[in-house]
Amino acid sequence: xxxxxxxxxxxxxxxxxxxxxxxxxxxxxxxxxxxxxxxxxxxxxxxxxxxxxxxxxxxxxxxxxxxxxxxxxxxxxxxxxxxxxxxxxxxxxxxxxxxxxxxxxxxxxxxxxxxxxxxxxxxxxxxxxxxxxxxxxxxxxxxxxxxxxxxxxxxxxxxxxxxxxxxxxxxxxxxxxxxxxxxxxxxxxxxxxxxxxxxxxxxxxxxxxxxxxxxxxxxxxxxxxxxxxxxxxxxxxxxxxxxxxxxxxxxxxxxxxxxxxxxxxxxxxxxxxxxxxxxxxxxxxxxxxxxxxxxxxxxxxxxxxxxxxxxxxxxxxxxxxxxxxxxxxxxxxxxxxxxxxxxxxxxxxxxxxxxxxxxxxxxxxxxxx
Numbered sequence: 063x064x065x066x067x068x069x070x071x072x073x074x075x076x077x078x079x080x081x082x083x084x085x086x087x088x089x090x091x092x093x094x095x096x097x098x099x100x101x102x103x104x105x106x107x108x109x110x111x112x113x114x115x116x117x118x119x120x121x122x123x124x125x126x127x128x129x130x131x132x133x134x135x136x137x138x139x140x141x142x143x144x145x146x147x148x149x150x151x152x153x154x155x156x157x158x159x160x161x162x163x164x165x166x167x168x169x170x171x172x173x174x175x176x177x178x179x180x181x182x183x184x185x186x187x188x189x190x191x192x193x194x195x196x197x198x199x200x201x202x203x204x205x206x207x208x209x210x211x212x213x214x215x216x217x218x219x220x221x222x223x224x225x226x227x228x229x230x231x232x233x234x235x236x237x238x239x240x241x242x243x244x245x246x247x248x249x250x251x252x253x254x255x256x257x258x259x260x261x262x263x264x265x266x267x268x269x270x271x272x273x274x275x276x277x278x279x280x281x282x283x284x285x286x287x288x289x290x291x292x293x294x295x296x297x298x299x300x301x302x303x304x305x306x307x308x309x310x311x312x313x314x315x316x317x318x319x320x321x322x323x324x325x326x327x328x329x330x331x332x333x334x335x336x337x338x339x340x341x342x343x344x345x346x347x348x349x350x351x352x353x354x355x356x357x358x359x360x361x362x363x364x365x366x367x368x369x370x371x372x373x374x375x376x377x378x379x380x381x382x383x384x385x386x387x388x389x390x391x392x393x394x395x396x397x398x399x400x401x402x403x404x405x406x407x408x409x410x411x412x413x414x415x416x417x418x419x420x421x422x423x424x425x426x427x428x429x430x431x
Contacts, residue, residue: 069113071121073130074138077159078106078145078308084128085301091124092294100297101343102290104193105144105179106308111347139176140167144193147307147315148185148274148281154221155184162199165225172236175245180228191271193310196248197231199224209266210235212249213257218264227260234258273311275332278320285322286313286329288336289356289382296327335363340383344376344392351376353392358417362390365421372424373406380406390420400424 073088080088092100092110095117101109113121125131132138141163149155159182165171166180181195188200200207202218208227209216217227238255239245276284282304290312300306300316303323307315313329316322322330329336339362342348344355359374366372366388373383374390383389389401391410398420399410412423 068111069115069118071110071113071118071125072103073108073110073125074132074141075106075108075130075308077156078147080301080306080308082301082303082305084130085297085306087124087128088130089294089298089301091121091128092297094124095121097294099291099293102287102292102308102312102314104290104310104312105142106147106310108292108308111343137167140171140174142177142179144179144181144190144195144310146181146183146185146189147309148189148279150281153184155182158182158184158199158221158224161225162228165229166232171229172232174232174236178235178245188269189271189274190310191269196235197228199228207264207266209261209264210248210252210257212247212252213261214266215257215262216264216266217261230258231261273332273337276313276330277322277332279315281307282315282317283319283322284309284313284315286311286334286337287327288329289339289341289359291327293327296325299323299325335366336360338366338370339363339372339374340387341374342376342380342382344374345395348376350379351392353395353398355382355392358390358398358420361417362421362424365424367425375406378407388424 095113097110097112101111103109122131132141143159143163145159162180179195181190181193181198183190183198183200185201196211198209198211204218205220206224207216207218208224208231210231219227235251238251274284276286304316304319307317309315322328339359341355341359342351345351345353353376355374355376362372371387373380373387375382376392378391386404389404389406391399391401391406393399393414397414397416400412400415400420400423401408402411415423
Protein backbone atom coordinates (compact mmCIF):
# COMPACT_ATOMS: atom_id res chain seq x y z
CA UNK A 63 0.00 0.00 0.00
CA UNK A 64 1.30 3.48 -0.87
CA UNK A 65 1.53 5.95 2.04
CA UNK A 66 2.76 9.52 2.24
CA UNK A 67 6.32 8.39 2.98
CA UNK A 68 6.45 5.55 0.41
CA UNK A 69 5.25 1.97 0.21
CA UNK A 70 3.88 0.40 3.39
CA UNK A 71 4.53 -3.33 3.52
CA UNK A 72 2.63 -5.46 6.05
CA UNK A 73 4.01 -8.80 7.21
CA UNK A 74 1.85 -11.38 8.95
CA UNK A 75 4.36 -13.66 10.71
CA UNK A 76 3.18 -17.28 10.46
CA UNK A 77 1.59 -18.20 13.81
CA UNK A 78 2.64 -14.77 15.07
CA UNK A 79 6.23 -16.02 15.30
CA UNK A 80 9.61 -15.44 13.67
CA UNK A 81 12.39 -17.97 13.81
CA UNK A 82 15.83 -16.56 14.54
CA UNK A 83 16.74 -16.93 10.87
CA UNK A 84 13.58 -15.09 9.79
CA UNK A 85 14.07 -12.30 12.33
CA UNK A 86 17.70 -11.84 11.36
CA UNK A 87 16.88 -11.93 7.66
CA UNK A 88 14.07 -9.40 8.10
CA UNK A 89 16.37 -7.05 10.00
CA UNK A 90 18.99 -7.31 7.25
CA UNK A 91 16.37 -6.59 4.57
CA UNK A 92 15.08 -3.57 6.49
CA UNK A 93 18.58 -2.15 6.97
CA UNK A 94 19.36 -2.67 3.30
CA UNK A 95 16.24 -0.70 2.34
CA UNK A 96 17.03 2.05 4.88
CA UNK A 97 14.14 1.22 7.21
CA UNK A 98 15.21 2.36 10.68
CA UNK A 99 12.28 0.80 12.55
CA UNK A 100 9.36 -1.57 12.06
CA UNK A 101 5.85 -1.09 13.45
CA UNK A 102 4.12 -3.77 15.48
CA UNK A 103 0.34 -3.51 15.02
CA UNK A 104 -2.59 -4.41 17.25
CA UNK A 105 -3.02 -7.55 15.11
CA UNK A 106 0.54 -8.66 15.96
CA UNK A 107 1.63 -7.89 12.40
CA UNK A 108 4.79 -6.05 11.38
CA UNK A 109 4.93 -3.08 9.01
CA UNK A 110 7.80 -1.56 7.06
CA UNK A 111 7.27 2.05 6.01
CA UNK A 112 8.94 4.37 3.54
CA UNK A 113 9.90 1.78 0.92
CA UNK A 114 10.81 3.40 -2.39
CA UNK A 115 8.69 2.17 -5.29
CA UNK A 116 11.78 1.06 -7.20
CA UNK A 117 12.91 -1.05 -4.20
CA UNK A 118 9.59 -2.82 -3.65
CA UNK A 119 10.19 -5.80 -6.02
CA UNK A 120 13.56 -6.61 -4.41
CA UNK A 121 12.07 -6.36 -0.92
CA UNK A 122 9.23 -8.67 -1.91
CA UNK A 123 11.68 -11.26 -3.24
CA UNK A 124 13.61 -11.08 0.00
CA UNK A 125 10.48 -11.60 2.07
CA UNK A 126 9.47 -14.54 -0.12
CA UNK A 127 12.88 -16.13 0.46
CA UNK A 128 12.25 -15.86 4.23
CA UNK A 129 8.79 -17.43 3.83
CA UNK A 130 7.17 -14.25 5.17
CA UNK A 131 4.91 -13.54 2.18
CA UNK A 132 1.99 -15.64 0.99
CA UNK A 133 2.04 -16.93 -2.60
CA UNK A 134 -0.90 -14.72 -3.62
CA UNK A 135 -3.14 -11.93 -2.36
CA UNK A 136 -6.09 -14.33 -1.91
CA UNK A 137 -4.19 -16.45 0.61
CA UNK A 138 -2.78 -13.45 2.45
CA UNK A 139 -6.19 -11.83 2.85
CA UNK A 140 -7.65 -15.04 4.34
CA UNK A 141 -4.81 -15.52 6.85
CA UNK A 142 -6.22 -12.96 9.29
CA UNK A 143 -5.75 -15.13 12.37
CA UNK A 144 -4.60 -13.59 15.65
CA UNK A 145 -2.97 -16.19 17.87
CA UNK A 146 -2.32 -15.74 21.58
CA UNK A 147 1.41 -16.07 22.25
CA UNK A 148 1.05 -18.31 25.29
CA UNK A 149 1.29 -21.77 23.78
CA UNK A 150 3.70 -24.63 24.39
CA UNK A 151 5.24 -26.92 21.78
CA UNK A 152 3.14 -30.06 21.48
CA UNK A 153 -0.04 -28.64 23.01
CA UNK A 154 -1.81 -28.67 19.64
CA UNK A 155 -2.08 -24.90 19.27
CA UNK A 156 0.13 -24.52 16.21
CA UNK A 157 -1.45 -27.55 14.51
CA UNK A 158 -4.90 -26.04 15.04
CA UNK A 159 -3.78 -22.62 13.77
CA UNK A 160 -2.27 -24.17 10.65
CA UNK A 161 -5.41 -26.21 9.98
CA UNK A 162 -7.59 -23.11 10.38
CA UNK A 163 -5.40 -21.10 8.03
CA UNK A 164 -5.42 -23.85 5.41
CA UNK A 165 -9.21 -24.25 5.57
CA UNK A 166 -9.88 -20.52 5.37
CA UNK A 167 -7.50 -20.16 2.41
CA UNK A 168 -9.05 -22.98 0.38
CA UNK A 169 -10.41 -22.03 -3.02
CA UNK A 170 -13.95 -23.04 -2.08
CA UNK A 171 -14.00 -21.10 1.21
CA UNK A 172 -16.48 -18.18 1.29
CA UNK A 173 -15.26 -14.68 0.52
CA UNK A 174 -15.07 -12.49 3.63
CA UNK A 175 -14.66 -8.74 4.19
CA UNK A 176 -11.08 -7.54 4.07
CA UNK A 177 -10.76 -6.99 7.83
CA UNK A 178 -12.80 -10.00 8.98
CA UNK A 179 -10.65 -11.60 11.65
CA UNK A 180 -10.27 -14.69 13.83
CA UNK A 181 -8.75 -15.04 17.31
CA UNK A 182 -7.27 -18.27 18.65
CA UNK A 183 -6.94 -18.18 22.45
CA UNK A 184 -5.45 -21.56 23.30
CA UNK A 185 -3.99 -20.76 26.73
CA UNK A 186 -5.46 -21.64 30.10
CA UNK A 187 -7.41 -18.35 30.22
CA UNK A 188 -8.45 -16.08 27.34
CA UNK A 189 -6.22 -13.03 26.78
CA UNK A 190 -7.48 -11.76 23.41
CA UNK A 191 -10.99 -10.53 24.23
CA UNK A 192 -9.90 -6.90 24.08
CA UNK A 193 -8.43 -7.50 20.60
CA UNK A 194 -10.66 -7.15 17.55
CA UNK A 195 -11.94 -10.43 16.08
CA UNK A 196 -15.18 -11.58 14.48
CA UNK A 197 -14.94 -15.28 15.31
CA UNK A 198 -13.25 -16.44 18.51
CA UNK A 199 -11.84 -19.83 19.50
CA UNK A 200 -11.02 -20.29 23.19
CA UNK A 201 -9.76 -23.29 25.10
CA UNK A 202 -12.21 -24.64 27.70
CA UNK A 203 -12.40 -27.64 30.03
CA UNK A 204 -13.81 -29.99 27.37
CA UNK A 205 -11.96 -28.73 24.32
CA UNK A 206 -12.67 -25.38 22.66
CA UNK A 207 -15.47 -22.84 22.64
CA UNK A 208 -16.25 -21.39 19.18
CA UNK A 209 -18.39 -18.24 19.07
CA UNK A 210 -18.91 -14.95 17.28
CA UNK A 211 -17.77 -11.68 18.77
CA UNK A 212 -20.54 -10.15 20.88
CA UNK A 213 -22.44 -13.42 21.32
CA UNK A 214 -23.26 -14.82 24.74
CA UNK A 215 -23.38 -18.40 23.50
CA UNK A 216 -21.32 -20.63 21.25
CA UNK A 217 -20.46 -24.25 20.46
CA UNK A 218 -18.26 -26.32 22.76
CA UNK A 219 -16.38 -28.94 20.73
CA UNK A 220 -13.26 -31.13 20.86
CA UNK A 221 -10.13 -29.95 19.08
CA UNK A 222 -10.72 -32.11 16.02
CA UNK A 223 -14.07 -30.39 15.35
CA UNK A 224 -12.93 -26.76 15.72
CA UNK A 225 -12.17 -26.18 12.04
CA UNK A 226 -15.54 -27.56 10.95
CA UNK A 227 -17.38 -25.36 13.45
CA UNK A 228 -15.44 -22.25 12.43
CA UNK A 229 -16.30 -22.95 8.80
CA UNK A 230 -19.95 -23.39 9.77
CA UNK A 231 -19.93 -19.88 11.26
CA UNK A 232 -18.13 -18.52 8.20
CA UNK A 233 -20.80 -19.99 5.92
CA UNK A 234 -23.57 -18.62 8.17
CA UNK A 235 -22.00 -15.19 7.92
CA UNK A 236 -21.52 -15.40 4.15
CA UNK A 237 -25.10 -16.57 3.56
CA UNK A 238 -26.48 -13.68 5.61
CA UNK A 239 -24.35 -11.08 3.82
CA UNK A 240 -25.47 -8.75 1.06
CA UNK A 241 -22.72 -7.15 -1.06
CA UNK A 242 -24.77 -3.96 -1.08
CA UNK A 243 -24.71 -3.63 2.73
CA UNK A 244 -21.34 -2.76 4.36
CA UNK A 245 -20.23 -5.01 7.22
CA UNK A 246 -20.44 -2.95 10.41
CA UNK A 247 -19.42 -5.53 12.96
CA UNK A 248 -20.67 -8.82 14.26
CA UNK A 249 -22.99 -7.25 16.85
CA UNK A 250 -25.07 -5.71 14.06
CA UNK A 251 -25.14 -9.02 12.20
CA UNK A 252 -26.32 -10.88 15.32
CA UNK A 253 -29.19 -8.43 15.75
CA UNK A 254 -30.38 -9.12 12.21
CA UNK A 255 -29.67 -12.84 11.81
CA UNK A 256 -30.02 -15.46 14.60
CA UNK A 257 -27.12 -17.82 15.17
CA UNK A 258 -27.38 -21.42 13.99
CA UNK A 259 -28.79 -23.64 16.79
CA UNK A 260 -25.44 -25.38 17.32
CA UNK A 261 -24.01 -22.08 18.56
CA UNK A 262 -26.62 -21.53 21.26
CA UNK A 263 -25.74 -24.58 23.38
CA UNK A 264 -22.81 -23.30 25.50
CA UNK A 265 -22.52 -20.09 27.48
CA UNK A 266 -19.56 -17.79 26.89
CA UNK A 267 -18.07 -17.31 30.37
CA UNK A 268 -17.49 -13.80 31.66
CA UNK A 269 -13.87 -12.76 31.73
CA UNK A 270 -12.19 -9.41 32.26
CA UNK A 271 -9.24 -9.20 29.87
CA UNK A 272 -5.99 -7.84 31.22
CA UNK A 273 -2.61 -7.40 29.60
CA UNK A 274 -0.13 -9.98 30.90
CA UNK A 275 2.62 -8.41 33.02
CA UNK A 276 6.02 -7.86 31.45
CA UNK A 277 8.90 -10.10 32.39
CA UNK A 278 9.15 -13.88 32.75
CA UNK A 279 6.23 -16.05 31.61
CA UNK A 280 6.16 -19.85 31.20
CA UNK A 281 6.91 -19.51 27.47
CA UNK A 282 9.84 -17.10 27.84
CA UNK A 283 10.14 -13.40 28.60
CA UNK A 284 7.82 -10.56 27.56
CA UNK A 285 8.97 -7.01 26.73
CA UNK A 286 6.94 -4.10 25.33
CA UNK A 287 7.72 -1.51 22.65
CA UNK A 288 7.02 2.22 22.78
CA UNK A 289 4.14 2.89 20.35
CA UNK A 290 4.87 -0.53 18.86
CA UNK A 291 8.12 0.75 17.32
CA UNK A 292 10.85 -1.87 16.93
CA UNK A 293 14.17 -0.48 15.77
CA UNK A 294 15.75 -2.55 13.05
CA UNK A 295 19.02 -2.92 14.95
CA UNK A 296 17.10 -4.07 18.02
CA UNK A 297 15.36 -6.71 15.90
CA UNK A 298 18.77 -7.89 14.72
CA UNK A 299 19.98 -8.12 18.32
CA UNK A 300 16.90 -10.06 19.41
CA UNK A 301 17.29 -12.44 16.46
CA UNK A 302 20.65 -13.50 17.85
CA UNK A 303 19.06 -14.46 21.18
CA UNK A 304 15.84 -16.42 20.57
CA UNK A 305 12.82 -16.98 18.31
CA UNK A 306 10.27 -14.19 18.69
CA UNK A 307 6.50 -14.18 19.18
CA UNK A 308 4.57 -10.95 18.65
CA UNK A 309 1.50 -9.87 20.60
CA UNK A 310 -1.51 -7.58 20.01
CA UNK A 311 -0.33 -5.52 23.00
CA UNK A 312 2.64 -4.31 20.93
CA UNK A 313 5.07 -6.47 22.83
CA UNK A 314 7.45 -9.27 21.94
CA UNK A 315 8.01 -12.61 23.65
CA UNK A 316 11.51 -14.09 23.58
CA UNK A 317 10.98 -17.84 23.54
CA UNK A 318 12.68 -19.75 26.34
CA UNK A 319 14.46 -16.73 27.81
CA UNK A 320 14.33 -15.95 31.53
CA UNK A 321 15.42 -12.30 31.36
CA UNK A 322 14.86 -9.33 29.07
CA UNK A 323 18.05 -8.20 27.32
CA UNK A 324 19.33 -4.71 28.03
CA UNK A 325 18.32 -2.96 24.82
CA UNK A 326 17.20 0.69 24.64
CA UNK A 327 13.90 0.05 22.78
CA UNK A 328 12.48 -2.48 25.22
CA UNK A 329 10.07 -1.53 27.99
CA UNK A 330 10.61 -3.90 30.89
CA UNK A 331 8.34 -2.57 33.65
CA UNK A 332 4.58 -3.07 33.64
CA UNK A 333 4.11 0.30 35.37
CA UNK A 334 5.94 2.28 32.66
CA UNK A 335 3.74 5.24 31.73
CA UNK A 336 4.40 4.68 28.02
CA UNK A 337 2.24 1.57 28.16
CA UNK A 338 -0.76 3.85 28.77
CA UNK A 339 -0.04 6.09 25.78
CA UNK A 340 -1.20 5.41 22.22
CA UNK A 341 -0.06 7.44 19.22
CA UNK A 342 -0.54 6.85 15.51
CA UNK A 343 2.14 7.29 12.84
CA UNK A 344 1.25 10.97 12.46
CA UNK A 345 2.88 13.40 10.05
CA UNK A 346 4.83 13.18 7.86
CA UNK A 347 4.33 9.42 7.44
CA UNK A 348 0.54 9.59 7.19
CA UNK A 349 -0.98 11.98 4.69
CA UNK A 350 -4.18 12.35 6.74
CA UNK A 351 -2.39 13.49 9.89
CA UNK A 352 -2.41 17.23 10.61
CA UNK A 353 0.71 17.07 12.79
CA UNK A 354 3.39 14.86 14.28
CA UNK A 355 2.02 12.76 17.13
CA UNK A 356 4.69 10.68 18.82
CA UNK A 357 7.03 13.51 19.94
CA UNK A 358 4.03 15.20 21.58
CA UNK A 359 2.93 11.92 23.18
CA UNK A 360 6.36 11.49 24.74
CA UNK A 361 6.35 15.04 26.07
CA UNK A 362 2.92 14.57 27.67
CA UNK A 363 3.96 11.43 29.54
CA UNK A 364 4.99 13.40 32.64
CA UNK A 365 1.60 15.16 32.72
CA UNK A 366 -0.43 11.95 32.62
CA UNK A 367 -1.83 10.99 36.04
CA UNK A 368 -1.85 7.40 37.24
CA UNK A 369 -4.63 5.27 35.81
CA UNK A 370 -5.29 7.50 32.78
CA UNK A 371 -4.90 6.33 29.18
CA UNK A 372 -3.75 8.92 26.65
CA UNK A 373 -4.43 8.77 22.91
CA UNK A 374 -2.70 11.22 20.55
CA UNK A 375 -4.22 11.13 17.07
CA UNK A 376 -3.19 12.93 13.90
CA UNK A 377 -6.75 12.84 12.50
CA UNK A 378 -10.30 12.01 13.55
CA UNK A 379 -10.03 8.37 12.45
CA UNK A 380 -8.23 7.52 15.68
CA UNK A 381 -6.37 4.52 14.25
CA UNK A 382 -4.04 3.97 17.22
CA UNK A 383 -6.78 3.51 19.83
CA UNK A 384 -10.41 3.00 18.75
CA UNK A 385 -11.75 3.01 22.31
CA UNK A 386 -12.46 5.99 24.60
CA UNK A 387 -9.53 7.66 26.35
CA UNK A 388 -8.12 11.03 27.24
CA UNK A 389 -7.69 12.01 23.59
CA UNK A 390 -5.55 14.67 21.93
CA UNK A 391 -6.44 15.41 18.29
CA UNK A 392 -4.15 17.39 15.98
CA UNK A 393 -5.86 20.54 14.65
CA UNK A 394 -2.92 21.81 12.61
CA UNK A 395 0.85 21.59 12.73
CA UNK A 396 1.06 23.56 16.01
CA UNK A 397 -2.30 23.20 17.77
CA UNK A 398 -4.39 20.40 19.26
CA UNK A 399 -7.89 19.68 20.51
CA UNK A 400 -8.55 17.91 23.83
CA UNK A 401 -11.30 15.34 24.35
CA UNK A 402 -11.62 14.62 28.03
CA UNK A 403 -12.91 11.07 27.71
CA UNK A 404 -13.84 9.88 24.25
CA UNK A 405 -12.68 9.03 20.77
CA UNK A 406 -10.88 11.13 18.19
CA UNK A 407 -14.11 11.76 16.26
CA UNK A 408 -15.96 13.10 19.32
CA UNK A 409 -16.65 16.76 20.09
CA UNK A 410 -13.60 18.31 21.83
CA UNK A 411 -13.78 19.87 25.28
CA UNK A 412 -11.06 22.40 24.44
CA UNK A 413 -9.71 23.48 21.06
CA UNK A 414 -6.59 24.89 19.39
CA UNK A 415 -4.23 24.37 22.30
CA UNK A 416 -0.46 24.70 22.19
CA UNK A 417 1.52 21.74 23.57
CA UNK A 418 2.30 23.67 26.76
CA UNK A 419 -1.34 24.64 27.31
CA UNK A 420 -2.36 21.09 26.53
CA UNK A 421 -0.11 19.64 29.25
CA UNK A 422 -1.51 22.06 31.81
CA UNK A 423 -5.11 21.40 30.86
CA UNK A 424 -4.64 17.63 30.91
CA UNK A 425 -3.58 17.79 34.54
CA UNK A 426 -6.48 20.08 35.39
CA UNK A 427 -9.22 18.34 33.44
CA UNK A 428 -8.53 14.78 34.51
CA UNK A 429 -9.17 15.90 38.07
CA UNK A 430 -12.24 17.97 37.21
CA UNK A 431 -15.65 16.60 38.26
